[in-house]
Amino acid sequence: MAQVLPAERDLRRVIGDADGVGDREVEGLGEQELLDLFRSMVLLRTYDERSVVYHRQGRIGTYAIFWNHEAMQAGAAHALEDGDWIFPSYRESAIGLLRGMPPETVLSWWRGHPAGWWNPEDYNLASICVPIATHVPHAAGLAWGKKLKGERACAIVFFGDGATSEGSFHEGANFAAVTRAPLILFCNNNQWAISTPLEAQTRAETLADKAVGYGMPGARVDGTDVLAVYEATREAVDRARSGDGPTFVEAVTYRTAPHATADDPRAYIDQERVEEEKKRECVGRYEGYLRRAGILHDELAASIRSEAVEAMRAGIGAAEAEPPADPGLLFEHAYVDPPASFGSDLDELRRILGG
Numbered sequence: 001m002a003q004v005l006p007a008e009r010d011l012r013r014v015i016g017d018a019d020g021v022g023d024r025e026v027e028g029l030g031e032q033e034l035l036d037l038f039r040s041m042v043l044l045r046t047y048d049e050r051s052v053v054y055h056r057q058g059r060i061g062t063y064a065i066f067w068n069h070e071a072m073q074a075g076a077a078h079a080l081e082d083g084d085w086i087f088p089s090y091r092e093s094a095i096g097l098l099r100g101m102p103p104e105t106v107l108s109w110w111r112g113h114p115a116g117w118w119n120p121e122d123y124n125l126a127s128i129c130v131p132i133a134t135h136v137p138h139a140a141g142l143a144w145g146k147k148l149k150g151e152r153a154c155a156i157v158f159f160g161d162g163a164t165s166e167g168s169f170h171e172g173a174n175f176a177a178v179t180r181a182p183l184i185l186f187c188n189n190n191q192w193a194i195s196t197p198l199e200a201q202t203r204a205e206t207l208a209d210k211a212v213g214y215g216m217p218g219a220r221v222d223g224t225d226v227l228a229v230y231e232a233t234r235e236a237v238d239r240a241r242s243g244d245g246p247t248f249v250e251a252v253t254y255r256t257a258p259h260a261t262a263d264d265p266r267a268y269i270d271q272e273r274v275e276e277e278k279k280r281e282c283v284g285r286y287e288g289y290l291r292r293a294g295i296l297h298d299e300l301a302a303s304i305r306s307e308a309v310e311a312m313r314a315g316i317g318a319a320e321a322e323p324p325a326d327p328g329l330l331f332e333h334a335y336v337d338p339p340a341s342f343g344s345d346l347d348e349l350r351r352i353l354g355g
């Protein structure tokens with residue numbers, strides 16, 4: 001009989017700030033690791049802010065903004081080892097940067113260019129998943145496979161609050177629990193699924209409560225506190241490696257940016273709430289923590305930021321230097337025996353594209 005821990009009610013926090021809670025320390029994180037975490041957050045923030053500009057300049061296509069989600073992505077990724085697998089949604093499109101993927105690869109993905117596809121085994125990073133929650137069973141299956149092979153690796157799957165209403169989420173969560181797969185189900189609860197608010201998504205008091213139904217523990221953390229995210233994910237990873245099966249982590253934040261570059265949230269969101277939440281944005285909160293601890297100072301912060309800007313400048317240059325993709329690729333690999341119409345369809349496409 002699975003032992004069910006009650007899901008944590010309060011949001012776990014490590015970074016204290018304006019409300020006088022006081023900073024805590026995370027065991028095992030030295031100065032170097034703390035700065036690496038900051039470097040990762042700045043790289044993601046810079047990727048995101050530059051991408052919105054590149055979109056407006058017509059240099060990348062529609063883009064899913066992740067501003068203020070960096071703490072969840074960097075905190076969780078740093079709790080993993082390189083051999084552990086990451087299954088991202090479109091909201092974590094640039095998480096590969098934290099595994100050494102060059103920015104031009106992710107930028108190419110958003111340009112719809114084949115240079116944006118990678119071999120998942122090169123980074124232990126699955127393809128970016130756009131259909132909501134369909135990657136949860138994939139991640140559960142991979143994690144189960146690692147267990148069957150007696151390997152050390154675990155897997156983490158990122159998805160949103162809206163994804164918890166999808167069949168694939170339930171199937172994947174149950175499958176992982178029943179097989180005791182070493183999986184972390186990481187929910188970025190930004191309280192919106194495009195224009196659907198959380199209260200229209202679920203009657204559950206918290207999303208972490210859903211874990212109980214599958215017989216797995218559920219943790220709730222402040223999603224803008226990178227150290228709390230790191231600590232909760234590391235506990236889930238330890239549990240996975242010890243053979244205790246999956247954990248559901250609910251990281252609570254608030255979406256302060258549009259869903260994507262094609263969205264105008266002014267039609268449905270309370271702008272005052274957005275402005276309030278922006279004051280607690282995750283990179284600034286962590287920067288404050290590091291400065292209070294005497295680990296970060298102006299010069300170092302500036303050099304970390306300019307390194308990230310330089311990486312993005314080089315990245316967009318490399319992405320734009322790629323030769324145009326061959327439209328024929330759209331027709332390859334879809335069928336073993338392509339329908340007869342494919343030949344004329346491709347000719348027509350080449351004619352339209354002027355090639």
Ligand SMILES: Cc1ncc(C[n+]2csc(CCOP(=O)(O)OP(=O)(O)O)c2C)c(N)n1
Pocket residue numbers: 091130131132159160161162163164188190192193194259
């Ligand atoms: C199966 C499926 N249904 C609908 C959509 C359209 N869609 C794209 S994003 C989105 C909202 C998802 O919200 P959430 O899971 O909270 O993730 P967030 O975008 O907030 O990170 C929807 C419904 C989709 N991509 N896939």
Ligand SMILES: [Mg+2]
Pocket residue numbers: 160161162188189190191192193194
């Ligand atoms: Mg959401």
